[in-house]
Amino acid sequence: MSTKVHSWFKPRTYLHFDNPIGYKKAKKIVTNIDVVAQHSFYPFLQFTIKTSKISKEKISKKITRENKPREISYASHLDSQIYAYYAEQLSKLYEEELTQLGLDENILAFRKIGDGKCNIHFAHDAFEKIKSIGPSNVVAMDFEKFFDSLDHRILKERWSALLGTTKLPADHFNVYKSLTKFATVNRDELYKNLGISKHNPKHNRYRICSADEFRNKVRIGYKLIKTNTDLYGIPQGSPISALLSNIYLIEFDKAVKAYADSCGGTYYRYCDDILFIAPAMVGISTIENFVTGEANKARVKINSKKTVPHEFKYSSGRLETKKPLQYLGFLFDGKNTYLRSGSLSRFSERMKIKVRLAKKTRAKCNQERESKGFPKTEIFKKDIYSRCTHLGRRNFIRYGHRAAKIMSSRTIRKQLKPLWNRVQDEINRP
Numbered sequence: 001m002s003t004k005v006h007s008w009f010k011p012r013t014y015l016h017f018d019n020p021i022g023y024k025k026a027k028k029i030v031t032n033i034d035v036v037a038q039h040s041f042y043p044f045l046q047f048t049i050k051t052s053k054i055s056k057e058k059i060s061k062k063i064t065r066e067n068k069p070r071e072i073s074y075a076s077h078l079d080s081q082i083y084a085y086y087a088e089q090l091s092k093l094y095e096e097e098l099t100q101l102g103l104d105e106n107i108l109a110f111r112k113i114g115d116g117k118c119n120i121h122f123a124h125d126a127f128e129k130i131k132s133i134g135p136s137n138v139v140a141m142d143f144e145k146f147f148d149s150l151d152h153r154i155l156k157e158r159w160s161a162l163l164g165t166t167k168l169p170a171d172h173f174n175v176y177k178s179l180t181k182f183a184t185v186n187r188d189e190l191y192k193n194l195g196i197s198k199h200n201p202k203h204n205r206y207r208i209c210s211a212d213e214f215r216n217k218v219r220i221g222y223k224l225i226k227t228n229t230d231l232y233g234i235p236q237g238s239p240i241s242a243l244l245s246n247i248y249l250i251e252f253d254k255a256v257k258a259y260a261d262s263c264g265g266t267y268y269r270y271c272d273d274i275l276f277i278a279p280a281m282v283g284i285s286t287i288e289n290f291v292t293g294e295a296n297k298a299r300v301k302i303n304s305k306k307t308v309p310h311e312f313k314y315s316s317g318r319l320e321t322k323k324p325l326q327y328l329g330f331l332f333d334g335k336n337t338y339l340r341s342g343s344l345s346r347f348s349e350r351m352k353i354k355v356r357l358a359k360k361t362r363a364k365c366n367q368e369r370e371s372k373g374f375p376k377t378e379i380f381k382k383d384i385y386s387r388c389t390h391l392g393r394r395n396f397i398r399y400g401h402r403a404a405k406i407m408s409s410r411t412i413r414k415q416l417k418p419l420w421n422r423v424q425d426e427i428n429r430p
Helices: 023-030 033-038 077-101 118-131 152-163 168-181 187-194 210-223 241-247 252-260 285-295 341-371 383-389 396-406 410-416 419-428
Strands: 046-058 063-074 136-142 181-187 224-225 266-270 274-278 307-316 316-322 325-327 328-333 337-338
Touching: 023 033, 023 046, 023 077, 033 168, 046 187, 077 152, 077 168, 077 241, 077 252, 118 136, 118 224, 118 266, 118 274, 118 325, 118 328, 118 337, 118 396, 136 285, 136 325, 152 168, 152 241, 152 252, 181 187, 187 210, 241 252, 252 266, 252 274, 252 285, 274 285, 285 307, 337 341, 337 410, 341 396, 341 419, 383 419, 396 410
Parallel strands: 046 181
Antiparallel strands: 046 063, 136 274, 136 307, 181 224, 266 274, 307 316, 325 328, 328 337
16 A cells, blocks of 8 residues: 655755655654654755856847855755655645735745746736836835845744744744754865765765764864854755745735735735836835835845836837836836846857767767777757757746747747757857
C-alpha cells in the first residue's frame, strides 16, 4: 500500500550537516509538537552568488552588465521539512485572512492565485487597470533590504494574531526563534576547513560531517558559526521565510489597500515590490508619503532610489507616459506592452554561450571521429532548439509567446520574431 506524500514534503539531496530524510520519518517528527518544541536547528549554510543585470542604452545601444552580489542561505534537511510543514499550516490561515480582508487579489508573490495565474497575468491586470482609469498616477516602489529588516517583535505579534493567540505555542515559538536568532556558516569557509572540494563536495559523502565533528570542529574548533544578535532580520532561504514576510505586512497591506480603494485606485505587492495605481487627481507625492508612512509603522524602509513615478496622460487621444512602466519583467507605455530589453539581451547572450558550447563539443567529437576514420558530424541542434527556440517546451521564447497571447500583444510578437533567425545565424557563424 502506497503512502500519500503531502505537499509540504519535498525530497532534498543537497549536502548539509544532516542526512537527507524520507517522508515517513519527517512526518513523524514535524507533526509532533513536543518534538518540534525541543528541536535544535542547525545553522543555515550561506554563500554568495553574483547575479547579472543587463541593460541596453537607447541611444548608443550599448549593452552594460552589472554584477549584483546575492546571499543564498539554505537550511538542513530536517529543518527544511519542519519549516515547510509549518508554512503549510500558516498558509491556510493566511489565505483565510486575506479573503476576509479583501486582499486576495492584491498580494501576488509566494501564493497560488486563481487558475494558475503567473507574472504575465499579474502584469496584464495592472496594465488593464491603468487603461480603465485613463489619466493616472502610478508609483512603483520597493522596500530596502526587506528580509534583513523585519522587526522580530512585529513578526511575533502578527504570527500570534494569525493563530488567534496572544502568545506563540511552544512549537511555533521554537520555529520563530530559529528564524530570528538564526545561525549561519559560510559554506566556502566550511569546505576549506574540512578539506571538502568546492567543485565536487558530494564525493563519497551524504552529509558534510558527523554530529561530533559539527560540535568539536565547526562550532568549537574553527568557530565558523555566526548568530544573528540583532532584533530584526530573518534568513531568506528557508521554506517559510517568504510566507512570514507576507504575514509580517498584513497591517501594511490592509492600510495601503484601504487608501487605494478610497481614492478609486488599486494596489499590488509582489514580495518587496509595490505598485500603486490612482486617478490623476491623486498626487504622486501624496501617494509616496502615505506608503512611506505606513512602511515606517511596519519598521521597514522604502528604497527612495528605486521609487519610480509615472504620469499617464492622454495625448492625441492616446494614453501615454514619458517613461514606460516596468513591472514584473514587462514594459507598458499606455498602449503597448513589451518584454524588457534586458531580458532579450540576456536571452541572446545565453543563446550564444549555448551555441558556442555545442560547437566546441562538435569540434572535440570530430577530432576523435577523424582519428578513427569516421566522417565529421554536424552540430547537435536538438538541445539548442529546446532551450533557445519556440520548439522547446519551457524556455524564454515560449514564455514570451505565452505572454503575447495572454496580453494580446503584437509588440511582444514583433520582439520575438527575429530571434529564430538570430539562433540560425549564430549556429551558421564560422
